[in-house]
Each structure stands twice: as C-alpha cells, then as structure tokens.
Amino acid sequence: MSTRKEREKAEQAEAKRLEKEQKKAALAAKRAARDAAKGESKADDDAATSVRSDDTAAEVRVTTAVTHDGWSEEEDLQLIEGLRARGVNREEGTSDADRWEAIAAYVDGRTAMECVKQYRVMLARVKRARENGVRVANGETLPDDVVKRGKSKQRKMLSVKQEQEEAARKKKEAREEAMREARIAANGGRLNGEDLGFHIRSGPDANRRANCNMDIHIAGIQLYGGRDELIQDGMLKLVFGTKYGLVGRNGCGKSTLLRAISERTIKMPEFLHIIHVEQEAQPDERSAIQTVVETDQERLYLLEMEQRMLDEELDVIDGVDLNEVYERLDEIDADSAYARAGQILGGLGFDPEEQLKPTKDFSGGWRMRIALASALFMTPDLLLLDEPTNHLDVHALTWLEEFLRKWEKTVLIVSHDRGFLNDCTTATIFLHHKKLRYYGGSYDTFLKVRAEHRANEEAVQRNQGMREASLKQFIQRFGQGHKKMVRQAQCRMKMLEKLQTERVDVDYDDPYLRINFPSAPPLPPPCISVMNVSFGYEGYQTLYEGLDFGLDMDSRVAIVGPNGAGKSTFLKLLEGDILPTEGWINRHTKLRLARFSQHHLETMDLEQDCVTHMKKLDAEMPLETARAYLGRFGLSGELATKPIRVLSGGQKSRLAFAELAWKQPHILLLDEPTNHLDLETIESLAMALNNFEGGVVLVSHDERLISLVVDEIWIVTKGDMKSNPPKPGTVSVFNGSFDDYKAKLRDEFSGGNLLTEKRKAARKNSKNAEPEPEPEAAPVSPPKPPGKIMMDNAFMKEVSAVSNPQAAADRPPPSKSKFVPPHLRALQAASEADRDDENADDAWNE
Known part of the structure; x- marks a missing residue:
C-alpha cells in the first residue's frame, strides 16, 4: 500500500509522460506536412526538367562556362580548330612541345602551356556535361540545382568556417582601425606608444605618468608551465625602486614568471616600461655600440621627425611640432647616447675597438652582454634579469654590481650567484611550493629569517602535536560513560577539530642533491711543474710569458681575470691540449686530469640518453655502474633514460660532473662550473669539492664557491701587444681573499x-x-686662490704625463675639463696633450 506522497509523485510522472507524447505527435505531424510539400515541389521540378534533351543539356552546360579563366568563346573555338588541324594525338617524329606550339599558333596571344591547361578544362566540362545529361535522362536532379538549408553540401565545412573566421577578422580589424583613427583625431593627431611600437618616455604622454602609482600589486596569479602548475593563487608585490632577488629550486618556475611579466600574460599596468633580458642580440652588420644606441626607438623616431621637418619644411607631424621634438630629445638626453652606450659597454668588458665590431662577429656570450647593455641603456621602470652573471667575468660582474646599486628603479633578478644577490638586492622573493613568499634584505638575510621562521613553526607544531595527543586521549577515555564526562568529551572534540584546521605547516626544504667525487690514489708532489712557460696563438699576441709554478693534490687555486686574458687557455696548457711556445710543462707519469669546460655541453650527442653517454666512456662498463655514477649527481630513475636534449642546463652539467667522477682524477680543472646550476646545487658542489682528496684549479666568478673551496687566487693579467714595447700578459698570485x-x-x-x-x-x-688639504710642496708654489678650482685626483697621472715636469713639481695643475672615460681618452689624446699646459696656466692666472 503506497502513501499519499508516492501516489502524488506517480500522478505527476504520468502527466509528464502524456505531455511528452502529445508534443511528439505534434512534431511528427509537422514533419509529415513538410515532407509532403517537398514531394510536390520535387515532382514539379522533375516534370520541368524532363523536357530537356541530352544534347541540349550538354550544350547549355558547355556554353555557360565559355569564359572560364579569362578565355573567351572565340579563343575556345580557335583552340578547337587547332586541335582538329594538328590532331589530338602526337604524330611520329614530333614532340609534344612542338605539337602544342603549332596548336597555340591558332590562338591569338596564348602560349602552348596556357592552351594545354585550357584543353584540360574543356575536357572536364564535357565530362561533367555528359554526366549531367545521364542524370537528367534518369529523372534525377542535378547537383547544382539541389538547395539545402545553409551552405551547399558540395562545400566542405572547414572552408566555410575559414571564410567565416576571415570575415570576422576583417570586420574586427576594420572596427579597431576606425576606433584608432577616432582616438588619434580626438588626441589632435598624436600617436601613442601602441601606434608607434615603443614605450614613450618623454613629452606630454610621459608626463601623465607622474601621478601614477609605480608599485605593482597583483593577486590571484595562476601560472602553468605546460601541464604543470607552477604558481597557485600567488600574489606579486613589487615596490618601486626596490631590487628583488627571485630564488627557488631549478624548475619551480622562476624564468617562466619573468617571461609572463614581460609578455604581460600577468596583467601589468600599461604605463610601466618593462624590459626582460633573455635573448642575445641579433647577429648583423651593426656595431655593438650602434646596436645599443638603436635600442632607443623613441630617439630614432624623434631624429627622423626632425629631419623630415627640416627637409620638407613642415610645421607639425603627427601632432608634434619642432620645438617639442627638441625638448623631447633634450629630455631623453639624446646627445649623450653614444657616450652612455660606450660607458656601459666598457663596463661589461668591450674595449673601444670591440665596440665598433659587427655583432655577427661576437659569440653568443658576448651578444648576451650586448643585450644586457641595451637593457641598462634604456633604464626601464621594471628591469627583469634572468641569470645575468652567466657570461660575465669578475671585472664585468663587479661593475654590474656597482651599476645596479645606483639603479633607482625596480629590478627583479634571477641568479645563482649568491654574492651577486647579496651585493645587489634589498629584498628576496622565494618561490616555493607554488607560492611567492617575501623577505626583506639580501639573500643571506633571507636564509637567516627563514631559518628563524622554520624554528618557530617547528616549535608551534610540536605544541600543537602535544595538545592534539592530550585531547585525543581524553576523548578516548571519557567518550562513553557518565553523561557529564560525555559532554566534556564532546567539547574536547570541537576543540580538536578547530586545532586541526589551524595546523601550522613547517616550510621544509626539498631534499638536497648530494654530489660526490671519488678520490684517486695519492701522488707525491709536484704533480705538475711549469717552468719558464710562454704561450701565444700563431699569428696573435702573446697571452703570457715567464710562468713558473707547481701544482699537487693539495692545491686549491682560483683563476680570475678579465675575459680574453687566457684563463681557459691556461687550463688547456695544464691538461696538455696545447703546447707552450717557450719553456716546458712536466706531469707525473701516473697523473689523471679531468677538465670541465664551459663549452663541454655542446659536444654531447643530444639524441642519446645519459646511460648510453656514460657507457661510451668505457664499452665494458656495466649498466649498474653507469647508473650508480649518474645517481650520485641526481640523474636517477626515468631521468637517466631520457634524451640529453630534453634535460635542463643544470641537469646536463650534472651529467658532465658524473663523467668527471668516473675518471677518478688526481686534479680537477673546472671552467665556469656554476653556469646553469641553482644555489642549492652550488652549495652541494662546494661541499663535494671540499671532500675531494685531490687538487682543484677553478676558473669562476662565483664568490660563494671561491670563498668555500680555494686557498689561493691567481690573477691572469691581459697584455697589451700594441704598446711600444709590447707587454705580454702575466699570471701572478694575489695576496688576499676574493673579497x-x-x-x-x-x-x-x-x-x-x-x-x-x-x-x-x-x-x-x-x-x-x-676641499683637499694643501700639498706639502706648497712653499715654492703660489698660494691657491679661493674659488671653484678643485684638484681632480682621477687626472693627476694623465696631466703630469703631458705637462712640464718642472711645473708639475712646483704646483699640481688642476683640470677644468669634464671627466673623459678611458674608452674615449684614446680619441682625444692628441687634443688633450696640446691643451693641458695652457689650461693649467689659465686656471692659476684667473
């Protein structure tokens, strides 16, 4: 027996079923009426078309297309006449080309190839006309006369969709162009940055940014790298004028985040000028300094506008007059563009001659320096640097640190160089577990603060664990029994639920990579003896001469110096890849050397996997041994069987380290080993080198690695073979630390x-x-008059070199000229030498 609710439910279901059946019946009646109407119209069409004869249908089909592809009916008749005269088939002794040339002679103004194409078209028409005649005879409707709703079925839906998309695109472009023209007209004919293709830094458009907030605060960031989620509900907070260091493990999404900011995948304020240094400069015929200067598109635009106004005698172009052009050129300091570009390039290691070389003559590392110089030259509001120290030597790196210290705008740096981050950054962003965490201070400060936070979180977690265990014990003991105790247990259950929702998660680190270099049997010193060695490539300058030193298994040496001084060549000499031009190098007969080159990764077969690469070192190496060496450097499991081309730069470096470990060397020669490694892997490498019971000769600019590993610093000084007499380079020991x-x-x-x-x-x-104190030799010199004449210590050596020696002994000549950087002094040496004496005397006579 069913209840009242169930009966009501059954009645409602029955009513719905009847309603559906009525709708279905009505729809079937409509369809039947529509089909009957179609049948009547089809019968009428068949009766009308049945009166056509086969020949008439074919004639109509042919004559309606006689002007296809630009051929007239007369030309078609001429072609048919030529075919009748020359025959359809080729005659014996004649070629097809000759036959069609003869046929083309019957058609005015047509070539043989055009006649062949038209002949094929005519054959297709005749075939189609015959097929249509057969259909008409059988009472069928011709395909061209069949009309369906929408597009014809003879056309593919893909082509229809493409046409629709193309029409929509053109309509959108027309609408955007109309809006653009209306905006330009409303703005007095002035173009904005989107129209010009560059960021406007001067003029009225730039002045509108004066009251804008230059800080960045964006919440709810979701970032993906392929299918992997890199950042989940992150918050990007950048205070204007702060230099941030973005740190995190390899593969966590640091470079992807910088790319998303520069490409504005993450919604950024439109008025911000953002530059991302990621790709090297394009290799072309332009010189390095010209490439840097032409990065400023606004300067080129204003200079071109100035030239047009002067040549064509125009008052206004794009709503800008000549006075505004001059004001904007002065505002962006266009006159000093080449001086500023030369200064930046000089700081990054380009001498005056190299600044004039075409960019196509530089390697990839030097073109990256040109790209970095272009970004520094533009001074953007937000500068994004991704591993800027990879291709820099110590000199260029130190200059870049000094340059960024005085940078007044926002910088976001991704770097593996701990010393560089400590010297340049004032805040740290830690990308960990798909979250962005912010810390004040440099990288060392971040490590200390994070360690304190972790200790506090661990203490809170321990207290929560003890409290949770106590509550669970009380609930288990008094959860059943007396009513009063049961109520207390229920209250404890609510407290336990609240405690579990407020659980503190400790910010633990990911497991560190443990690197291990096995040690070789000890050898008595010296392992390498270098005696009175000189070296220079044939046809080039001598890199260094007079080298005398020895290396053994206790040596820990860092080789530093500018790029081009011969640091990598020095390692090749030690290994024996090249021979000295003078002197000799003795090596122990049982000595084994292993060298890591910064270009070693380019010699790997990218299609092989890591295991195959290791087995190439020794054909008899067991598979287990190869995997064991790879596992020491974090290349275990599926990663060891992947092709080398899919590995990251850091993973390829680990593969090279595994190869070095297999050789079991007595002395390791490492050339820039920290490139492409993250900070944690560099720490592991430093610990591995400290545990290695052999010698280490290290070429690196990484301050952290050098301070942890080496005991001595050798400086490679670049020579000057163009001076008179020529001065070759040297290798000397520096008495002091890397700091x-x-x-x-x-x-x-x-x-x-x-x-x-x-x-x-x-x-x-x-x-x-x-003011500087009076010099001790002042009694014989006239008193220094009061005023604005000040001594310039930076020019004391140059002034004394060109001035009268006796006058220099009497009084120190001041300099009234502006400071000239060294890379420009060579161009002004002659004129400065002629003016120094006169300028110094005039300054004292005022």
Whole structure:
C-alpha cells in the first residue's frame, strides 16, 4: 500500500509522460506536412526538367562556362580548330612541345602551356556535361540545382568556417582601425606608444605618468608551465625602486614568471616600461655600440621627425611640432647616447675597438652582454634579469654590481650567484611550493629569517602535536560513560577539530642533491711543474710569458681575470691540449686530469640518453655502474633514460660532473662550473669539492664557491701587444681573499673608468664639500686662490704625463675639463696633450 506522497509523485510522472507524447505527435505531424510539400515541389521540378534533351543539356552546360579563366568563346573555338588541324594525338617524329606550339599558333596571344591547361578544362566540362545529361535522362536532379538549408553540401565545412573566421577578422580589424583613427583625431593627431611600437618616455604622454602609482600589486596569479602548475593563487608585490632577488629550486618556475611579466600574460599596468633580458642580440652588420644606441626607438623616431621637418619644411607631424621634438630629445638626453652606450659597454668588458665590431662577429656570450647593455641603456621602470652573471667575468660582474646599486628603479633578478644577490638586492622573493613568499634584505638575510621562521613553526607544531595527543586521549577515555564526562568529551572534540584546521605547516626544504667525487690514489708532489712557460696563438699576441709554478693534490687555486686574458687557455696548457711556445710543462707519469669546460655541453650527442653517454666512456662498463655514477649527481630513475636534449642546463652539467667522477682524477680543472646550476646545487658542489682528496684549479666568478673551496687566487693579467714595447700578459698570485680582490676592482672603478654619471656627480659634490688639504710642496708654489678650482685626483697621472715636469713639481695643475672615460681618452689624446699646459696656466692666472 503506497502513501499519499508516492501516489502524488506517480500522478505527476504520468502527466509528464502524456505531455511528452502529445508534443511528439505534434512534431511528427509537422514533419509529415513538410515532407509532403517537398514531394510536390520535387515532382514539379522533375516534370520541368524532363523536357530537356541530352544534347541540349550538354550544350547549355558547355556554353555557360565559355569564359572560364579569362578565355573567351572565340579563343575556345580557335583552340578547337587547332586541335582538329594538328590532331589530338602526337604524330611520329614530333614532340609534344612542338605539337602544342603549332596548336597555340591558332590562338591569338596564348602560349602552348596556357592552351594545354585550357584543353584540360574543356575536357572536364564535357565530362561533367555528359554526366549531367545521364542524370537528367534518369529523372534525377542535378547537383547544382539541389538547395539545402545553409551552405551547399558540395562545400566542405572547414572552408566555410575559414571564410567565416576571415570575415570576422576583417570586420574586427576594420572596427579597431576606425576606433584608432577616432582616438588619434580626438588626441589632435598624436600617436601613442601602441601606434608607434615603443614605450614613450618623454613629452606630454610621459608626463601623465607622474601621478601614477609605480608599485605593482597583483593577486590571484595562476601560472602553468605546460601541464604543470607552477604558481597557485600567488600574489606579486613589487615596490618601486626596490631590487628583488627571485630564488627557488631549478624548475619551480622562476624564468617562466619573468617571461609572463614581460609578455604581460600577468596583467601589468600599461604605463610601466618593462624590459626582460633573455635573448642575445641579433647577429648583423651593426656595431655593438650602434646596436645599443638603436635600442632607443623613441630617439630614432624623434631624429627622423626632425629631419623630415627640416627637409620638407613642415610645421607639425603627427601632432608634434619642432620645438617639442627638441625638448623631447633634450629630455631623453639624446646627445649623450653614444657616450652612455660606450660607458656601459666598457663596463661589461668591450674595449673601444670591440665596440665598433659587427655583432655577427661576437659569440653568443658576448651578444648576451650586448643585450644586457641595451637593457641598462634604456633604464626601464621594471628591469627583469634572468641569470645575468652567466657570461660575465669578475671585472664585468663587479661593475654590474656597482651599476645596479645606483639603479633607482625596480629590478627583479634571477641568479645563482649568491654574492651577486647579496651585493645587489634589498629584498628576496622565494618561490616555493607554488607560492611567492617575501623577505626583506639580501639573500643571506633571507636564509637567516627563514631559518628563524622554520624554528618557530617547528616549535608551534610540536605544541600543537602535544595538545592534539592530550585531547585525543581524553576523548578516548571519557567518550562513553557518565553523561557529564560525555559532554566534556564532546567539547574536547570541537576543540580538536578547530586545532586541526589551524595546523601550522613547517616550510621544509626539498631534499638536497648530494654530489660526490671519488678520490684517486695519492701522488707525491709536484704533480705538475711549469717552468719558464710562454704561450701565444700563431699569428696573435702573446697571452703570457715567464710562468713558473707547481701544482699537487693539495692545491686549491682560483683563476680570475678579465675575459680574453687566457684563463681557459691556461687550463688547456695544464691538461696538455696545447703546447707552450717557450719553456716546458712536466706531469707525473701516473697523473689523471679531468677538465670541465664551459663549452663541454655542446659536444654531447643530444639524441642519446645519459646511460648510453656514460657507457661510451668505457664499452665494458656495466649498466649498474653507469647508473650508480649518474645517481650520485641526481640523474636517477626515468631521468637517466631520457634524451640529453630534453634535460635542463643544470641537469646536463650534472651529467658532465658524473663523467668527471668516473675518471677518478688526481686534479680537477673546472671552467665556469656554476653556469646553469641553482644555489642549492652550488652549495652541494662546494661541499663535494671540499671532500675531494685531490687538487682543484677553478676558473669562476662565483664568490660563494671561491670563498668555500680555494686557498689561493691567481690573477691572469691581459697584455697589451700594441704598446711600444709590447707587454705580454702575466699570471701572478694575489695576496688576499676574493673579497679583497673585488674591493681592489671597486677602487679601480672608483678612479673613474666605469662609474655612472650619478656616481661621478656624487664624487664631485663630495670634493666641493670637503676641499683637499694643501700639498706639502706648497712653499715654492703660489698660494691657491679661493674659488671653484678643485684638484681632480682621477687626472693627476694623465696631466703630469703631458705637462712640464718642472711645473708639475712646483704646483699640481688642476683640470677644468669634464671627466673623459678611458674608452674615449684614446680619441682625444692628441687634443688633450696640446691643451693641458695652457689650461693649467689659465686656471692659476684667473
């Protein structure tokens, strides 16, 4: 027996069923009426078309297309006449080309090939006309006369969709063009940055940014790398003027985040000027300095507009008059563009001759420096640097640190160089577990603060665990029994649920990669003896001469110096790849050397997997041994069987380290081993080198690795073979730490050759504020008059070199000219030498 609700439910279901059946019946009646109407219309069409004869239908089909592809009816008749005269088939002794040339002679203005194509078209028409005649005779409807709803079935839906998309695209472009023209007209004919294709940094458009908030605060960021989620509900917070370091493990999405910011996949404020240094400069005929200067598209646009106004005598172009052009050129400091570009290139290691070389003559690493110089030249609001230290030597790296310290805008840096991050950044962003975490201070400060946070989180987690265990014990004991105790147990259950929802997650690190270099049997010193060695490539300058030193299994040496001085060549000499031009190098007969080259990765077969690469070193190497060596360097499991081409740069470096470990060397020769490695892997490499019971000769600019591993620093000094007499390079021992060496470089930079204009102005102001004391040799010189004449220590050596020696002993000549960087001094040496004496005397006579 069913209840009342069930009966009501059954009645409702029956009513719905009847309603559906009525609708179906009505729809069937409509379809029947429509089919009957179609049958009547088809019968009428068949009766009308049945009166046509086969010949008439064929004639109609042929004559309606006589003008196909530009051929007239008369030309078709001429072609038919030629075919009748010459025959359809080729005659014996004649070629097809000759026959069709003869046929084409009957058709005015047509070539033989055009006649062949038209003949094929006519054959297709006749065939189609015959087929249609057969259909008409059988009472069928011709395909061309069949009309369906929508497009004809003879056309593919893909072509229909493409036509629709093309029409929609053209309509959208027309609408956008109309909106653009209306906007330009409303703006007085002025073009914005989107129209010009570059960011406008001067004029009224740039002035509108004065009251804009330059800070960046974007929430809810979702970032994917392929199918992998890299950032989940992240928040990007960048305060204007702050230099951030973005750190995290390899593969967590740091470079992808920079790319998303530069491509504005993450919605960024439109008024911000963003530059991302990721790709090297294009190799072309332009010189390095020209490539940097032409990065400023606004300067080129204004100079071109100025030239057009002067040549064509125009008052206004694109809503801009000549006065505004001059004001904007002055605002972006266009006159000093080449000087600023030369200063930046000089700081990054380009001498004056190299700045004039075409970019196609530089390697990829040097073109990356040109791209970095172009970004620094533009001074964007947000500068994104992805591993900027990979292709820099210590000199260029130290200069870049000094340059970025004075940078007044926002910088976001991804780097594996711990010292560079400590010197340049004032805040740190940690990308970990798909979240962006923010810390104040440099990278070392971030490590300390994070360690303190982790300790606090662990303490809170321990307290929560103890509290949770106590609550569970009480609930288990008194959950059943007396009513009063049961109520207390229920209250404890609510407390337990709240405690579990507020559980603190400790920010643990991912497991560290453990690197291990097996040690070889000990050898008595010296392992390598270098005696009075000189070297220079044939036809080029001598790199260095007079080298005398020895290396053994206790040696820990860092080779530093500018690019081009011969650091990598020095390692090749030690290994024996090249022979010295003078002197000799003795090696122990049982000595085994292993060298890691910065170009070693380019020699790998990218289609092979890691296991096959290891087995190539020894055909008899067991598979288990190859996997064991790879596993020591984090290439285990499926990663060891993947092709080398799909591995990241850091994973390829680990494969090279595994190859070095298999050789079991007595001395390791490492040339820039930290490129493509993250900070944690560099720490593991440093620990592995400290545990290695052999010698290490290291070429690197990584301050952290050098400070942890090496005991001595050898400086390779670049020679000058163009001087008179020529001066070859040298290799000398530096008495001090790597920090002392960088401090020495900074002192050289502060002498004036690589400082920014702001730093120069600061030094000049400090000199004006604190006058230098009178020199001790002042009694024989006239008293120094009061005024603005100040001594310039940066020019003391140059002035004394060209001035009268006796006058220099009497009084120090001041300099009234502006500071000239070293890469421009060679161009002005002659004129400066002629003017120094006169300028110095005039300054004292005022």
